Amino acid sequence: MKILPESLYLPQKTVSRKGAALELPLLARQFGRRGLLAHGNSLQSSGTLDRILSAAPDDMIVRAWRHSGGEPSVDAADALRAALKADPPDWVAAVGGGSVIDLAKAAAGLADAPEKTAYYQRHQKEVTASEIPLVAAPSTAGTGSEATPVSVLTDPERVLKQSIRHNSHIPRLVILDPDLLIGCPPATVAAAGLDAFVQAFESYTSRHATPFTRNLSELALQRIANSLLPLYLQEQEAASEMLEASYLAGIALCHARLGVVHGLAHPLGARFNVAHGLACACCLPAALAFNRPAIQPDLHELKNRLGIDVEALVAQWLGAMRLDNPFKGRRIADPEEVIRETLASGSTAANPRPVSAADAQSLLETIFC
Numbered sequence: 001m002k003i004l005p006e007s008l009y010l011p012q013k014t015v016s017r018k019g020a021a022l023e024l025p026l027l028a029r030q031f032g033r034r035g036l037l038a039h040g041n042s043l044q045s046s047g048t049l050d051r052i053l054s055a056a057p058d059d060m061i062v063r064a065w066r067h068s069g070g071e072p073s074v075d076a077a078d079a080l081r082a083a084l085k086a087d088p089p090d091w092v093a094a095v096g097g098g099s100v101i102d103l104a105k106a107a108a109g110l111a112d113a114p115e116k117t118a119y120y121q122r123h124q125k126e127v128t129a130s131e132i133p134l135v136a137a138p139s140t141a142g143t144g145s146e147a148t149p150v151s152v153l154t155d156p157e158r159v160l161k162q163s164i165r166h167n168s169h170i171p172r173l174v175i176l177d178p179d180l181l182i183g184c185p186p187a188t189v190a191a192a193g194l195d196a197f198v199q200a201f202e203s204y205t206s207r208h209a210t211p212f213t214r215n216l217s218e219l220a221l222q223r224i225a226n227s228l229l230p231l232y233l234q235e236q237e238a239a240s241e242m243l244e245a246s247y248l249a250g251i252a253l254c255h256a257r258l259g260v261v262h263g264l265a266h267p268l269g270a271r272f273n274v275a276h277g278l279a280c281a282c283c284l285p286a287a288l289a290f291n292r293p294a295i296q297p298d299l300h301e302l303k304n305r306l307g308i309d310v311e312a313l314v315a316q317w318l319g320a321m322r323l324d325n326p327f328k329g330r331r332i333a334d335p336e337e338v339i340r341e342t343l344a345s346g347s348t349a350a351n352p353r354p355v356s357a358a359d360a361q362s363l364l365e366t367i368f369c
Ligand SMILES: [Fe+2]
Pocket: 143, 195, 199, 262, 276, 280
């Protein structure tokens, strides 16, 4: 059996060390003296942004660009692209959650592209190679975006959440610093951690999984099973494990893809404005029941060898982290469109069991009942 995926894309360098975020300018210097650092509100309010900027050597010019919050949109990516065009830096860094990393990834990747960002969501094949090196330092343990060439952006005009992907968009340098997770609100820890767990699980059971990706998914599943609740309870020692786990799940998912949970979570997240990780966790039980005939040996393996009962663990987490199903009892205004988007998704295509329109409809009925 082949062990590796057909093509393997990894960040060129990954530094996983407490305190490494403060060395970001120095580590990025290999790409040039002029950098742009994209960040969210909390990096600024915590004072970490100032500490990183003031750690830059005197001959470097690093300017900051703030994402005002919320889901990363194609409009925000256009705004950052305009800033890059007006004053092109030698490198772009993203220090923040998955939203900031996805935004910076799309903007740096499309910096010289002629069309607006939304155009490339629809015309994936026209995305060309990026010239600007990207540095990514996650401040949440969740999306694994720091390890992938994919940016997931919303288009509010089309009420759509869609990815832009090019292998050259994968960050060149990744910094995994548990100190960046200090002060992360419990609700964010929960949503991000659930996303990481579902990503690890879906990449594990994906029809494109290889022994290489399965091992990464398995490492991630074990670490998240041990560390998500402690991190939610603000035990900072768990931060390093969660960060490494979501990074590994990111590498696994960009090679093995995911499954129908992500196929459903994107259209539902865009319509109901639900945190992506929570949307995934709430779609998981229905998807598990649907996939069970195809993944029984995997579930058995996880339970008996690793002690992970996926369904029970997610139910326990939702209770312990006081998360309710935000879809329960609600109504989808355009169910046919949600089903169409679910079936068109690359994640759904990787699901271990083929998904028909009737299957998607019955999954939605279970999730919303
Ligand atoms: Fe996800």
